[in-house]
Amino acid sequence: MIAAALTSGLTSGACGGEDPAQASGSDGSSTDPTGDPSGSSSGSATAGTTATTATTATSAPGDSSSEDGGDDGPGPGNFDVGFIPDVPEVACGGKGGKGGGGGGNVELAYIWIANSAQSTVSKINTDTMEEEGRYQAKPAAGDPSRTSVNLDGDVAVANRNGGVAKFWANTADCEESNGQPGLQTSSGTNDVLPWEDEECRAWYSPFACNSNRPVAWTRGEWNESTCSYENEKLWTVCDSEVLLLDGDDGTTEQVIDVGGGTFMYGGAADADGNFWGLDSGTGRLIRVNHEDYTTLAFGLPPSGAYGITVDKEGRPWVCSSTVARFNLDTSDWSVSPDNSGGGGCMTDGDATIWHGTGTGMVGFDTETLDLLYTIPLPEYVHGISVDFAGKVWGVGFASNNAYRADPETLEVTTFNQLVGAYTYSDMTGFQLSSAGGGGVPQG
Numbered sequence: 001m002i003a004a005a006l007t008s009g010l011t012s013g014a015c016g017g018e019d020p021a022q023a024s025g026s027d028g029s030s031t032d033p034t035g036d037p038s039g040s041s042s043g044s045a046t047a048g049t050t051a052t053t054a055t056t057a058t059s060a061p062g063d064s065s066s067e068d069g070g071d072d073g074p075g076p077g078n079f080d081v082g083f084i085p086d087v088p089e090v091a092c093g094g095k096g097g098k099g100g101g102g103g104g105n106v107e108l109a110y111i112w113i114a115n116s117a118q119s120t121v122s123k124i125n126t127d128t129m130e131e132e133g134r135y136q137a138k139p140a141a142g143d144p145s146r147t148s149v150n151l152d153g154d155v156a157v158a159n160r161n162g163g164v165a166k167f168w169a170n171t172a173d174c175e176e177s178n179g180q181p182g183l184q185t186s187s188g189t190n191d192v193l194p195w196e197d198e199e200c201r202a203w204y205s206p207f208a209c210n211s212n213r214p215v216a217w218t219r220g221e222w223n224e225s226t227c228s229y230e231n232e233k234l235w236t237v238c239d240s241e242v243l244l245l246d247g248d249d250g251t252t253e254q255v256i257d258v259g260g261g262t263f264m265y266g267g268a269a270d271a272d273g274n275f276w277g278l279d280s281g282t283g284r285l286i287r288v289n290h291e292d293y294t295t296l297a298f299g300l301p302p303s304g305a306y307g308i309t310v311d312k313e314g315r316p317w318v319c320s321s322t323v324a325r326f327n328l329d330t331s332d333w334s335v336s337p338d339n340s341g342g343g344g345c346m347t348d349g350d351a352t353i354w355h356g357t358g359t360g361m362v363g364f365d366t367e368t369l370d371l372l373y374t375i376p377l378p379e380y381v382h383g384i385s386v387d388f389a390g391k392v393w394g395v396g397f398a399s400n401n402a403y404r405a406d407p408e409t410l411e412v413t414t415f416n417q418l419v420g421a422y423t424y425s426d427m428t429g430f431q432l433s434s435a436g437g438g439g440v441p442q443g
Contacts, residue, residue, distance in 0.1 A: 098227075099153025099169060100433040106388040108153030108169040111427045113383075113395055113402055114144040117420020120192055121147060121157045121167070126387040126428065129404065129415050131188040138163045138204070139195045145422050146266065149429030150217040150247065151229050154202065156236075162209035164236050166202040166250060174200040189417045205250035209238040214267030214277060215425065217247065217432055218290065235275040235288070237264035242275060242288050256293050258286055266308040266425065268316065271437035276316040278308040285316065285326060287441070296441065298326070301333040307344030307384070307424050309431055311353065311366055314438025319345035323355050323364055331443035336369040343397075344384040344424025349434030352407075354392050356381040356424070361394050361405060375405045377412065383424030386431070393428070395421050 098107040109126045115134070119142040123133035137144035142159035149155050153169035168174050174185055185200040186193045220232035232247035240262040244254040258264075263281030270276065273290035284297045285305075305318035316326045323345050324335045343356025352363040352372055358380045363373030381394030381403060394403045395418075402415045426432055 099149060100151050100388055100429045109388055109428075110149070110153065110155075110169055111385060111387060111393055111402070112147040112149060112155040112157070112167075112423075113418060113421050113427060114147055114157055114423045115419040116143055116145055116160075116398065116422040118192075119144060119159075120419070121155065121165075122189075122418060122421075123155075123167070123169070124402070124415060126389065126391065126393075126404070129413055131415075131417060133167075133200065134186050134188055134192050135165075135167050135198055135201065136192060136195050137165055146213055146215050146425040147423050148215040148217050148234070148426050149432070150232050150234075151219055151429060151433060152232070153429065156215045156217065156234050158212050158215045158236055160211060160213060162207040162212045162238070163204065164207065164212065164215060164234070164245070164250065165204045166234075166247070168200045168202055171200060173202075203250040205245060205252070207236075207238045207243075211263060212236065212238050214264050216267045216269040216275060217426075217429075218269050218273035219271065219432060220247065233273065233290075235267055235269060237262075237267060237277060240264075242277065242286075244275075244293075254293055256288055256295060258288075258295060258297075265306065268308050268310045268426065268431065269435070270310045270314045270316075271435050272314075272439075274437075276308060276310060278305050278318055280305065285318065289440075298331055298441070301335050303335050303338070306342065307356075309344075309346045309353075309426070310435040311347045312349055312434055312436045314436035317345060317347070317353060319343070319355050323353055323369070325353075325366070325369070326441075328438040328441045329443065331441045334369060336364050337371075339371070343380070343382040343394075346384050346386050346426070346431055347434065348386050348390065348392070348407075349430065354384050354386065356384045356394055361392060363392075363407065373407055375407070375410060375412065377403050377405075382422065383427065385424075385427040387428045388430055388433075395423055395427075398422055 100106050111124050111126050113122045119137055120134050121137050122131055124131050137157045138159045143161050144157050144159045147155050147157045156164055156166045158164050184197045214237045216235045218233045220229035223230050234245040234247050236243050242256040243252050246253055261282045262279050264277045265280045266278045268276050275288040277286040279286055283300045287296045301324040303322040304320040306320040309317050315328055318324050321338050321341050322336045324333045339362055341355050341357045345353055345355045347353045351366050353366050354361055354363050360377035361375045365372055379396050382397040383395035385393045392405045398420050400416055400418045404413045
């Protein structure tokens with residue numbers, strides 16, 4: 001398949017204006033072909049226990065005997081993503097970027113799940129299953145969906161109705177900003193502060209969009225002296241314009257118009273910072289080069305596409321009723337057997353790609369596409385993510401539940417305090433830490 005070059009003209013960006021004050025909670029875009037819920041549904045948080053545990057999975061993992069295929073990227077537990085190995089661990093002591101980067105000691109282990117019906121985002125500790133924060137994603141009627149976590153652990157959340165917000169993961173980074181004494185920040189389910197009082201919001205960038213869905217961080221550059229990443233950028237899409245934002249303040253640095261009819265449904269970044277976007281409007285996989293902002297486009301597989309991720313070889317995957325791997329050396333697709341899926345997908349950083357289905361989660365071999373795992377769940381899970389302990393998360397479709405599954409023991413733990421949840425992007429930052437850089441597609 002030959003790539004179709006797109007016009008990469010950089011414009012001032014019609015989407016850079018102030019968000020309309022009358023924005024409603026419904027999805028202002030064209031009809032979502034996959035049933036993307038709007039924020040019109042309602043729900044309330046339930047007080048009390050935040051997690052229940054039940055072992056529900058019964059299927060044993062299959063035999064994974066495929067070859068590794070040449071691992072140039074880090075696998076589970078190996079988060080060496082770009083710091084200089086000859087520099088002694090003096091300042092940071094191997095603590096890395098705290099959110100999965102640098103030396104690999106993950107201090108900020110969170111999954112960030114959008115509560116679309118409540119217009120908030122939840123910060124849930126992936127080890128304890130406790131919610132440690134819940135923040136408004138927009139001043140009003142945001143209808144948030146996708147989240148993306150950078151290698152310092154901070155999150156960006158996009159609102160379907162326009163607007164992207166960044167929140168600090170480490171409360172020590174939050175600043176007093178409203179003149180009140182002490183730290184003003186939300187603590188969880190029953191404590192969501194007013195928009196103007198929240199001090200753990202790093203920034204908010206308003207955009208006037210019919211659809212503002214994808215968000216995807218780039219890795220940035222590791223600074224051993226400050227024990228943090230610098231020059232982190234954030235990709236997002238406002239209608240037909242792909243935007244690159246400054247990760248420190250949310251200002252727009254580049255605008256790339258990818259053409260009329262675009263309905264960018266999801267996005268992910270590879271290790272080199274290139275953006276891969278899933279355009280369900282015109283049936284294209286779009287690649288934006290991080291260095292010169294040129295674009296390439298490729299047709300989507302016949303099985304369609306809904307979720308998107310990038311594996312350790314830098315290959316993008318799309319998923320719908322199947323999972324499909326885009327082969328960079330030939331620019332064509334390898335597609336799994338139909339497994340009645342429909343939700344998001346993400347790799348474990350090694351040899352398995354996980355996919356949400358109508359009855360739970362399944363795992364496929366990333367090279368052979370053989371089915372390896374089946375983990376039954378009590379409901380369809382729309383979003384899939386992997387945390388830094390190797391657990392696989394499934395988020396129900398506009399429900400109150402998120403499920404954490406251990407692929408080795410098959411134990412499933414349930415978090416049940418969400419409100420109309422909807423997220424299936426890189427909710428933990430693991431995809432960013434494990435993705436490779438595959439280079440420019442050939443063929």
